[in-house]
Each structure stands twice: as structure tokens, then as C-alpha cells.
Amino acid sequence: MGAGGRMSVPPSPKKPAVDPLKRVPITKPPLTLSQIKKAIAPHCFRRSVLRSFSYVVYDFILASLFYYVATGYFHRLPQPIRYIAWPLYWAMQGCVLTGVWVIAHECGHHAFSNYQWLDDTVGLILHSSLFVPYFSWKYSHRRHHSNTGSLERDEVFVPKKKSGLRWWAKHFNNPPGRLLSITIQLTLGWPLYLAFNVAGRPYDRLACHYNPYGPSSPTENVSKFTSPTPASSPQPTWSTAWCWPKGYRGGALSTVDRDYGILNKVFHNITDTHVVHHLFSTIPHYHAMEATKAIKPILGEYYQLDGTPVYKAIWREAKECLYVEPDEGDKKKGVFWFRNQI
Template sequence: MACRIAAPDSVFLFVGANQRPIKTQKFAGQCSTGFNGFAWDPLLRQGTKQNKFLVHSRKSRTVQAVAVPAVSSAADGAEYRKQLAESYGFRQIGEDLPDDVTLKQVIDTLPKEVFEIDDAKAWKSVLTSAASYALGLLMISKAPWFLLPFAWAWTGTAVTGFFVIGHDCAHKSFSKNKLVEDIVGTLAFLPLIYPYEPWRFKHDRHHAKTNMLVEDTAWLPVDKEEFDSSPLLRKAIIYGYGPFRPWMSIAHWWLAHFSLKKFRPNEVQRVKISLACVFAFMGIGWPLIIYKAGVVGWIKYWLMPWLGYHFWMSTFTMVHHTAPHIPFKPSEEWNAAQAQLNGTVHCDYPRWIEILCHNINVHIPHHISSRIPSYNLPAAHRSIQENWGKYLNEATWNWRLMRTIMTVCHVYDKEQNYVPFDQLAPEDSQPVAFLKRVMPDYA
């Protein structure tokens, strides 16, 4: 069922069984029989169940609203998605991909040349990252204290490029020589203290199970039972998925990659080699930095750029797969094409970030096929736009997008996708309230 709720100066549209409000204005109303009163927050509450439009608002003005049945149409759907996209900070929210479309059908529409490995372009990316990282270290050494944050931001972004190179190696899209890929991938990850093989094994599962509830290895919604299990854990989760979310990949790095028990028996030997390389780098590299520049130098030259890298690692990953309208589904309901095409977000960042990070945010084609090298992702994305454009979720980075993710996309709910912390535990959700006060709300 679809209905329109009309007010003197506003029109609201709700569509389908999981009807969602679109207008982002504070509003309170009374509807005819079968509808409950509701109030409006500046950032819309996603996925409100039918007949349950109860949302708290500090200052609401009451007007009379009339529920008018509306006939669902393609035009209504397009307008709904347009207004929803504006509310969330998206450029476009795509239509649902039909159930009968397969991932192979999508892959078959891509030009063959986007899968071709070009050694010159691959090694050019290595040169770009090495040069930009060296420049960043030089900037740190020369910058006065008040310019150090800019030098750290540049260097952290540059070292993220090393991660993307290792990422291509892990997906076998860097070189036709697999030994070269393993060596380059291991070396590229060393400045990040990331063990290459453990990360590769975990990341392969992310691609195989993208947006699959429980099985995905990246940015899952919070489990309701875990959230309710203890007050202390609840508080930690609220901080972790709230104000600390741009650095939550540090927890993932530590918890997921250093325990042999987390890997299959046939993976353990390669995991041990990667861990030995990482510990050797720490045991040799860190003492050398401290010997030459002291503990303060270790903080300046390694720790701060490393935190910059984790900022990008966290924010890139959550933007790629986290939005109020993108569902995580149990394995029995999961559809590969829908998860990879509909469930992955393309986000445009400033050009210098894309250059230093080798197109990692041109992410939809990467999830359609991880064998596409990073330098071919823009061409692949243009092809996908031509053939499947109406199904794509696309954004240009903006504050409203980040605000939506950090203040709305929290606890899993089958019908609503996400329930915000401050709806479930308002007394513990001061960190979320703080983010709502201080984060800009503009796209």
C-alpha cells in the first residue's frame, strides 16, 4: 500500500510494507483511523514500520494531516528515491535489482579490456605511492607544528595507496606472476603493520558473502542480543559505532588477523609467514625510527600517518556498504547480484584522494568482479552506468552522508535494516546525541 499524507506546507510519501517518511522537516500530525501520530527529526528515521510513526522530537508543531490513498507508479517511486537520496546524502538511490538477474549477467556486459592487467600501469601505481609517501615524510620533517596535521593527512592518505596495491595483489589483479603479487602485497602491507595473508583470507570471504548477515567479514550491523547483553558492552558498542567509528578498523585489524585459531588448517602456514614478516618489520623498523628520532619521532613519522590510514580504511569501508536502505540479509535470502550491484555504494572523493588511493572508491565494479585492476575501475564503472545505471547507489562525499551512517546505521532489524542506538537505549546514547549536535547536516 502507498499513501500520501498532506499538510498545509508539506507532502510526505510512504511506500510499501516498510513505509518510510521522506521529508526531513520536524513535524507532528494526527491521521485518520489506522494511522498513529508521528513527529519528525531533522535526520529522518529510516524504515519506520507501517502504523508505527512514533519518533520523539524536542520541538514539534502540530498540524492536521489527512491520509489520502495514492496509486503507486514509477513516477512516485522515482520521486521517493530522489527525496530519500537527498535525506541520506546520496546522489542517487537505485531501483531494486530484479531477482532473476544473475551476477554473471552483469559481468558479461563489461568490456573484456577492463580485466586486462597492464604491468606498466601497475608499477606506475607503486611509483605514485612511493613518491607521495616519501613526500609526506619530507613534509613531516620540515613542517612547523601547526602544519603537521596537514602533513599527516597527506602521508596517511599516501600510505593508504600501499594498502590498495596490496589489495590488488590479493585479488590477483596486479601481475600475471603470482609470486610477484605475493611479494609486492606483503611488502606493501608492512608499513601498515598488516599481515598480508590473514587479511587476504578474510577479505576473500567479504567478497564471497557481501552484505550477508553474520558471514560477511566487514562492517556488520550490531546484533541486538549482543547490544543488550551487558551495560558495559553496550556503552563500548555505542562509542565504537558512533564517534570512534572512523577508526574502528583498528579493532578489526587487531581482533581478526593475529590469531591462528581464526584460520583454516590449510591457511595457517601462509598466515605464519605473514605474521613473521610483520613482527620483523616492527622489531627492526620501530627501533630504528626511535633510535634516529626518539619516541616523539616514532609518533610523528609512523603513528600519526598510520591513524590517518585507518581513518580512510574505516570510512571508505563503511561508505561502501552502509546505508539505511541497504539491507544485510541472512544466507537463505541472499542474492549475489543484488548484494554486489545494489548493495555496494560508489562515492566520489576529491581527485587527489582518488589518485593517491588508486580508485578504491570506484567500488561497484570491484564487487562485480574483483579481478578488475584498480586502474581499470573507472572504465568499468562507466560501462555499468550505461547498462545498469538505474540500479546503482551513488554519492559524492558529504557531511550528511557521514552523519547518516554514524547516527542512524546501528542495530540490525530485519524489517527496518537498522535501528539507531538512541531509539533503543536513549539513556546511554549521549555520544550519538553529541554527533547530531556537532556534525554538519549538508550535502
């Protein structure tokens, strides 16, 4: 071979890395919702009672198995190992029960079966077992789907403008502060939102999901669902103006598919098929991957995927996404972008 062994080999072409911080397009996409739907196979919209229930059974078998091992065998472990085993069990069991939560969430979207009464019955039982008020959250979550990305009308995870930051924001803008904020959000964030509307849109009174007469209750909001709701502009922008015509679910394209690794399956793919879920929320989770693959080519740059490991993405967002502001000179467009300079 001689010097031939030193000959350079042409490098294999690599796919260009997707920049998760690249700004998304804010113009109206050159396609309609019906065109997107036509790209998805019709069977993806079909719901099977037996198949849907099989996932419920699977999740509860797994949760019961974890519970049996923890309560039956952890006491036999040496004391130091128990301090590791119990938190590990809490995390694993929490992930499995999040899968149960996702199925109940699908019931609220009428994605469990063809029968609304069955969906509501199953959803009520599953969510109640997790201390989630099924009906009030079902309706507030529906409003979230109708107003995704709106600073004025979205229901949850509504970012603040710089003028709305609390006095302590600058004191938490450091590694220990971010770690504390993330810990609180991942442990107490969900119950605090349900009970006290923490990180939710402002109301003129306490929006408690456990209060049947509160602004999150079905009776309070039934009139809001009988009238059409316009769509908002895409993320990571946030909008106070309706940038796209009424009838186009533009806010759905503000969502992002993320890779949670093995947890994608544990969470029934709600994490890596979130875009198609916001476009067509009645598609059951077991068809969502196929539907996602179908819409990617036609959405093109309007499809958002962030492959950053989730723990890195959480830290990045805690560091970079502190508040929203419009670009200089673009204040009339109603498009806001995340900033981090306090």
C-alpha cells in the same frame, strides 16, 4: 526592452536528486553476472605489470616527499604553527599510504598482474610495510567478498540486532558520543579489527589476523574456499537468509559507490568504483572507472551511488544506522533494515 526584461525564463530541467536513504530493491535483478560482464570492454580486465608498478612508485615518491618536508622543515616553523603542521602531515601521509594499502589489497585480489606469485610478493611487501598481515587478511577479505551483506557470514562491519546492542549504546546516541565513536573508528578501528576482530563476525575464539593458527589464517580456512559460497541479499539491507540463487554475486550489489572528492584519486578510486570491484575484483583500479560507467545503465536501480560529502555521510550513518531489524510482518524473509530508535 521595456517590460521584456522581466519576462520569466523557463527553469532549466534539473536531474532528480538521488535519495541515499531510499530503500534498495531486494528482488533478484533481471540479469546475470555474465550479462553484466559483457557490457564491460575486454581491455578493462587486462592487467599491466608496468602500469601497476607505476602507481607504487608514484605513491612512494609522494610519501617520501611529504616525509622530507616534514622532517626537514617543520622544526623551522614557529611553535604554534607546528601544532597545526604535524597533524596536517599525519592526515596527508595517512591518505597517501592508504593508496599503498589499496594497491596491496589489489594484489590480494590478483588484480596487480597476470602472475599470482608476483601479486603475492608485492602485496606481502606493501602490506607488511603498513603492519598488515597480508595472507591472513587476504583470505578473510575474500570471505567478505563472498558473503557481503550477510549477518551470519560477512567478515567485518557486521551490524548488530537491537537485542545485541551493548548497555552503553544509548549513552553514546548523542552528538558527543557519535563524535567519540567516529574518532575511535577512524584512528584505532583498523588495528583493533586486525588484532581483536572488533566489528568482525563472531568466532568461537579470538580471531586475530596476526595469529597464523587463528580462524583468519589461510590454513584454517583453506577448505572453506574449495566449496562454493552462496550470495546474500543487498544493502542497506542485511540478510540471514540466502535470497538469491547460488552462483549470482548478489551481495556485490549491496555495496555503494561514494564520492571522496580529491581523495578518490589518492585512494586509486576504490571509493567511487566499489560496486564494480565487488562484481569483478580482478579488474585493476586504473580500468575501474571505465568499467563502472559501462555497468551503470544495465544495473539501473540496482546500482547504488551516494554523492553525499563523505564527512556528512559518516555523521549520518553514525546517527541513523545503530542496529538492524526486519520490517513488521516480514520476519520470514530474512531482510533486515537499519534503525536508530533505542
